[in-house]
Amino acid sequence: MLVGILKAYKTPTIIDRMAAMNVKELNGSAIFFNIHDVDFENEIIKCKRLVNGVWKSGYSEFPDVVYNDLPQTDATPYKLYRKLESKGIPFTTKRLGISKSEYQRLFDKGSVIQKHLIPTHHIQSAEEVLIYCEQYEKIALKPNYGHKGNGVKFIHTECDDNFTIYHHDKLKNTFNRINFINHSFSEV
Template sequence: MNTLQNTISISEHLIEMLCIPFEGTIEPIIIGNTLQLGPLVGIFTAGFTESLLRPIGDRSFMFANLIAENNQKNSFIFVFGTHGIDWENETIQGYFFTNKRWIKEVVPFPTVIYNRLPNRKVEVHKSIKRVRQKLEKEYKIPWFNPGFFNKWDLYLKLKNDDSVAQYLPKTLKFNNFDTIEELLSKYHFVYVKPENGSLGSRVILIRYQREEGIYYCRYRDFETNRLQKFSTLQSLINHVFRNMKIHDFIVQQGISLIRYEHQPVDFRVHTNKDALGKWHVTVIAGKIAGKGSTTTHLNNGGRVKTLEELFDQEKAKRIHEKLSTAALKISESLDRQVDGHIGEIGFDIGVDKDETIWLFEANSKPGRSIFSNPSFQENDKQIKKLFLEYATHLSKQGNELEASMK
């Protein structure tokens, strides 16, 4: 060791034996009598292609940005799938992004794994579940984040926590017509949404106009926002839900949201853990619904703005504080109740005309569409920084646990 420069140099032979993928500056971690070079962070996903230009298809750019932002920060980060695992030699052929290009290298099993499986269908596949269980249980490698959240399960968990129950709109399982009628009689309009949906998919708004005795239904049909009216609720359900399993849906109280340019606005709030496992609010973005849309999602014509673009300075500050308080409380509640390590959550939160806060959804693998607004560039960088901080935190915890078991 060169004590003047506080560096450790190792031979090319040892680099080859340790499967160190390329030269770089990494942080030595000493646990007991073991010196670890790392962390070695594996991003677990699916949907790989044969092309090294875009090895993970359309998501290659997202992963490249995440890795590139952290390439100079004492770590090795790579993307891998089930096909790259060599159980016999306990190595993985992973995809690294370095010098502005993707390369494939063989490395040891990671010290921590970041779960970025693309959808629920992949997540429940037998081979995926088998690999996860083996790496997590047999090899004791810590994972974050857990699986995709189920809306109904989350509602039940949060409803029983007095610290956050106030933020929940009334929600029922969609069992029959009476479920919708019950909520319509109290709240004038309701949202019907799949328990396991994402990106605003299959979200349906139903409103009953008493004076006319008519049910209005707004929904998205392929690429078109539709508004239809029905004389009875049964005819509405028979038409709109004809190819759907209604028992997979929930019915949620409608909330009259604050508006911008006559369109409803809700908010995407991201929370992330830091190097100590503490939650931080990392971004708050206003999402304005597209014309005729039931949701504020960008793929349905929505727009993204900062709080300062939506409100005057005083109101922006007030809304920011209310949203931050709610998001941190809900993050801590979920952390206590959901199995596994959670490193990030994306919340869809509404604010009504009285500035009351309402939680619509929580996402364990939040999308990145809001960062298309350049105003959130620094927030994006902070999220990528905290990703590595928390991964390093879990990596050290995992190694300390392993050392204590020897």
């Protein structure tokens, strides 16, 4: 199976390297490309392949499946994404024009998938965070407008009314209930 790693940028990252290595582990092969590298007329793609740990430039036929970022919203790349998709190639990521919050609202309406999802709540105060810490013992606190995990914190309820906050940079802080509430919520 040929997996196309379609990204908005031109140079593969460590994530793309990991994806290509995973495909290889599953006895497939992977190509990295940008939507502007697709020659629709000849149905070939200017691409990069990971060979012995080095990205090598080359050309490829269209892949069997495309592992992609969210489709670009700029008119030209968006149309090109759709044109490639119209060739019958399945894409792994589709947003259908709605946000993560909209998906959550759709799933909240009695969907059979709801029982498999992590509950999501909009938090306004430190007191609310503590309520969810008591209910779940371990919670993930995400900023409203985060990107790629930046700003995510994990809060674990410890014994004796203490809470440990694990930051993305591996730092951690421990607070008791009163200090947690008095601590600036924006700094958490």
